Amino acid sequence: MRLPTLIALLPLLAALAAQAATVRLMFERDDDVASNELVFRSHASLDDLANNVIAEPDRISPINIAGSFSTTGLTWDGQQFVLMFERDDDVASNELVFRTHASFDDLAGNVISGPDRISPINIAANFSTTGLTWDGQQYVLMFERDDDVASNELIFRTYASFDDLANNLPSAPDRISPINIAANFSTRGLSWDGQQYVLMFERDDDVAINELVFRTYADFDDLAGNLPSAPDRISPINIAANFSTTGLAFEWTADPPPQPVPAPASLALAVLALLAATATPVARRVSRRRGRA
Numbered sequence: 692m693r694l695p696t697l698i699a700l701l702p703l704l705a706a707l708a709a710q711a712a713t714v715r716l717m718f719e720r721d722d723d724v725a726s727n728e729l730v731f732r733s734h735a736s737l738d739d740l741a742n743n744v745i746a747e748p749d750r751i752s753p754i755n756i757a758g759s760f761s762t763t764g765l766t767w768d769g770q771q772f773v774l775m776f777e778r779d780d781d782v783a784s785n786e787l788v789f790r791t792h793a794s795f796d797d798l799a800g801n802v803i804s805g806p807d808r809i810s811p812i813n814i815a816a817n818f819s820t821t822g823l824t825w826d827g828q829q830y831v832l833m834f835e836r837d838d839d840v841a842s843n844e845l846i847f848r849t850y851a852s853f854d855d856l857a858n859n860l861p862s863a864p865d866r867i868s869p870i871n872i873a874a875n876f877s878t879r880g881l882s883w884d885g886q887q888y889v890l891m892f893e894r895d896d897d898v899a900i901n902e903l904v905f906r907t908y909a910d911f912d913d914l915a916g917n918l919p920s921a922p923d924r925i926s927p928i929n930i931a932a933n934f935s936t937t938g939l940a941f942e943w944t945a946d947p948p949p950q951p952v953p954a955p956a957s958l959a960l961a962v963l964a965l966l967a968a969t970a971t972p973v974a975r976r977v978s979r980r981r982g983r984a
């Protein structure tokens with residue numbers, strides 16, 4: 692393979708490598724207490740998440756969340772976790788707070804990597820944030836209407852960087868999804884898994900089984916247009932009665948972080964075949980190019 696050809700394929704190779712991820716599911720206590728308010732569960736893949744196959748023991752964070760705030764999102768941006776808090780009451784400014792953690796251990800241990808960032812955002816009185824993800828190119832912030840209606844229940848806002856997110860400087864006009872969310876469900880998380888968006892719904896009422904639903908979208912336009920890429924997946928999970936999910940994050944192991952580059956299966960297979968044919972030299976070149984900056 693010629694070097695220019697290989698360079699052209701690097702974004703695709705990164706996208707393929709990005710499929711390796713650990714799924715982090717966040718739960719928050721429904722009542723305000725003084726410690727241990729978040730729990731993190733890990734799954735090895737989307738399949739395991741949807742089947743509630745757990746990869747390791749749950750981690751309980753010692754965090755004490757302020758009585759007037761709740762977590763509403765979690766994402767891994769390739770270098771850090773970003774944890775999002777929203778004020779429980781509607782006010783006219785400063786309604787979101789973002790906290791960063793350098794690793795999953797730090798997230799689970801509430802070890803903070805920098806000062807909290809307070810966004811000046813004024814969230815519409817009839818909406819609340821329900822998800823946050825970095826998709827390889829931008830942050831996507833999700834809002835859901837507080838009341839159940841028959842259409843247009845989600846809004847997506849994009850930001851080019853973490854600073855823009857924290858300062859509420861959107862990169863484009865908001866996108867309104869035509870989605871009609873079932874009356875007894877609410878969105879609870881949004882994540883980019885390296886190839887696609889994963890939208891998480893939780894039942895509003897506590898039951899004993901099947902409390903989470905996962906829907907996938909191939910790209911941002913499909914997410915905003917509510918054009919799913921596959922049938923919904925229903926997890927058999929029984930969530931503890933005094934907890935609710937508040938975030939979903941696929942922690943990529945790829946370095947650099949994945950980019951949302953279209954990767955048709957046939958092309959991906961062709962790339963793998965080429966790599967197999969020239970395994971040793973290609974591996975060395977890719978290794979150098981993917982080293983940390």
Ligand SMILES: [Ca+2]
Pocket residue numbers: 723724725726728755756757758
């Ligand atoms: Ca608290």
Ligand SMILES: [Ca+2]
Pocket residue numbers: 781782783784786813814815816
């Ligand atoms: Ca407001």
Ligand SMILES: [Ca+2]
Pocket residue numbers: 839840841842844871872873874
């Ligand atoms: Ca609805």
Ligand SMILES: [Ca+2]
Pocket residue numbers: 897898899900902929930931932
């Ligand atoms: Ca339950």
